[in-house]
Amino acid sequence: MSLIEIKNVTMGYEGVPVLKNLSFVVNKGDYLCIVGENGSGKSTLMKGILGLNAPIDGEIVYNNLDKSEIGYLPQKKMIQKDFPASVMEVVLSGCVKRKFHIFHNRYDREIAEKNISIVKMSNHKKRSFSDLSGGQQQRVLLARALCATEKVIVLDEPVTGLDPIATADMYSLIKEINRKGITVIMVTHDINSAVRNASHILHISDTAFYGTAHQYIHSEVGNKFLLTECPCDVCSHLPKRRGDNV
Amino acid sequence: MFDIFSYGFVTRAIIVGALVSLCASLIGTVLVLKRYSMIGDGLSHVGFGAITIGAAANLTPIYFALPMVIISAFILLKISSNSKISGDSAIAIISSSALAIGITVCSITGMNSDLNSYLFGSIIAIGRTDAVFAIVLSVVIISTFFIFYNKIFAVTFDEDFARATGTKANIYNMVIALLTALTVVIGMRIMGTLLISALIIFPSLTSMRIFKNFRGVIISSVAVSLVCFFIGMFISFGFNTPAGATVVLTNLLMFILFSIISKILKR
Numbered sequence: 001m002s003l004i005e006i007k008n009v010t011m012g013y014e015g016v017p018v019l020k021n022l023s024f025v026v027n028k029g030d031y032l033c034i035v036g037e038n039g040s041g042k043s044t045l046m047k048g049i050l051g052l053n054a055p056i057d058g059e060i061v062y063n064n065l066d067k068s069e070i071g072y073l074p075q076k077k078m079i080q081k082d083f084p085a086s087v088m089e090v091v092l093s094g095c096v097k098r099k100f101h102i103f104h105n106r107y108d109r110e111i112a113e114k115n116i117s118i119v120k121m122s123n124h125k126k127r128s129f130s131d132l133s134g135g136q137q138q139r140v141l142l143a144r145a146l147c148a149t150e151k152v153i154v155l156d157e158p159v160t161g162l163d164p165i166a167t168a169d170m171y172s173l174i175k176e177i178n179r180k181g182i183t184v185i186m187v188t189h190d191i192n193s194a195v196r197n198a199s200h201i202l203h204i205s206d207t208a209f210y211g212t213a214h215q216y217i218h219s220e221v222g223n224k225f226l227l228t229e230c231p232c233d234v235c236s237h238l239p240k241r242r243g244d245n246v
Numbered sequence: 247m248f249d250i251f252s253y254g255f256v257t258r259a260i261i262v263g264a265l266v267s268l269c270a271s272l273i274g275t276v277l278v279l280k281r282y283s284m285i286g287d288g289l290s291h292v293g294f295g296a297i298t299i300g301a302a303a304n305l306t307p308i309y310f311a312l313p314m315v316i317i318s319a320f321i322l323l324k325i326s327s328n329s330k331i332s333g334d335s336a337i338a339i340i341s342s343s344a345l346a347i348g349i350t351v352c353s354i355t356g357m358n359s360d361l362n363s364y365l366f367g368s369i370i371a372i373g374r375t376d377a378v379f380a381i382v383l384s385v386v387i388i389s390t391f392f393i394f395y396n397k398i399f400a401v402t403f404d405e406d407f408a409r410a411t412g413t414k415a416n417i418y419n420m421v422i423a424l425l426t427a428l429t430v431v432i433g434m435r436i437m438g439t440l441l442i443s444a445l446i447i448f449p450s451l452t453s454m455r456i457f458k459n460f461r462g463v464i465i466s467s468v469a470v471s472l473v474c475f476f477i478g479m480f481i482s483f484g485f486n487t488p489a490g491a492t493v494v495l496t497n498l499l500m501f502i503l504f505s506i507i508s509k510i511l512k513r
Binding site for chain 1: 279396397400407408410413454457459462463
């Protein structure tokens with residue numbers, strides 16, 4: 001069942017298009033990784049999906065989904081380091097768009113507690129967000145994103161700047177959330193983990209690639225970007241652009 | 247010492263001052279965290295310009311200043327969120343121009359004697375109208391702040407997330423700008439143009455030395471602000487020092503005290 005349809009979308013900032021005529025469909029339960037070089041328009045596309053920026057041309061169709069029902073984990077640098085907020089306060093702020101009431105009610109708190117336990121931060125509820133390690137902060141922000149959605153979550157480079165253990169933790173959490181039926185759309189530079197975890201890959205470049213992770217590994221563009229020799233018959237004879245780096 | 251309450255203007259000054267301290271500390275926390283402190287400063291200067299013009303034109307200064315400051319608040323907000331112009335410099339230009347206009351108007355109309363009171367505040371300046379105005383606006387500011395508390399936290403902590411999940415961030419930014427404008431207008435006469443922004447910024451900066459969650463900072467800011475105001479007023483009456491400046495200095499001492507405590511706590 002399709003959840004989000006991107007139809008001939010052209011997006012850019014301040015009227016200058018950075019990606020043109022892109023079409024693909026995100027189905028319920030997909031784990032889509034969006035990859036591509038810096039400046040290729042990954043984040044711009046993501047903002048389009050979130051409804052933060054409107055496409056210059058084409059349309060984004062949501063099926064059985066309001067665009068405010070998309071959970072969002074922004075890039076880490078977007079959040080102030082020294083902001084005084086407890087873990088609970090941060091996670092509760094994900095519940096804000098639910099029915100309007102002056103203070104958070106018990107229902108909100110239950111949702112927040114549940115999501116804090118999903119990201120394994122229950123022992124740190126009262127701690128200050130700014131005192132946490134980078135990996136813990138990302139987990140808290142993931143819990144907040146989960147409070148805002150039951151359907152789809154958009155993650156913008158969720159492991160950038162994390163150490164290998166925190167990175168692995170983060171990936172296994174995302175995988176677990178995906179298994180529970182939440183659709184995952186992730187912008188990432190970590191291409192090797194992307195092909196390992198994702199069901200689908202969107203590679204944005206001059207000619208965009210969209211397909212399953214398996215198709216991507218064996219595609220020409222995937223081969224160039226992965227920088228690893230795929231031993232299969234189809235791939236081994238393809239030219240390598242940066243083969244020396246292997 | 248206690249016969250000070252027998253004076254009508256003193257009672258008014260204390261009521262208005264306490265309300266201003268309360269409002270300033272609430273809105274100040276948001277302004278500091280949103281990196282909007284400069285807006286509060288800019289607005290106080292615009293308010294000064296507007297008050298002098300209002301006085302020169304024989305209008306009730308506060309009636310003229312209120313709409314002017316509100317309009318400026320929206321303009322300053324627009325400038326700060328516009329990435330093309332450097333927000334800080336633009337605000338500095340507006341704020342110094344408004345100050346210059348105010349001083350020129352004062353000297354042309356021969357209100358130089360009032361200049362001191364406009365710039366540094368005066369407790370005698372609080373008339374009956376000002377007091378009623380201040381009470382009504384304070385109620386508006388405090389209730390709006392608490393009604394939108396969750397939304398205000400959300401747009402302050404992470405505007406992009408709030409927007410992505412369906413919060414109309416622009417509207418709440420305008421609410422914040424409006425509350426700032428109201429706070430500046432009611433606080434300007436008692437604290438003065440040059441000191442009101444200190445009242446907005448100090449209590450929350452002080453509280454953030456020690457408190458690391460939003461609710462804690464808000465509660466502590468209100469407490470710090472009120473305590474500093476009453477201590478400042480007390481000293482001001484006792485030693486005959488200017489009220490606004492004394493309150494600001496008390497805030498400075500409190501900031502230093504909190505900084506020392508936080509250093510000790512970290513050990």
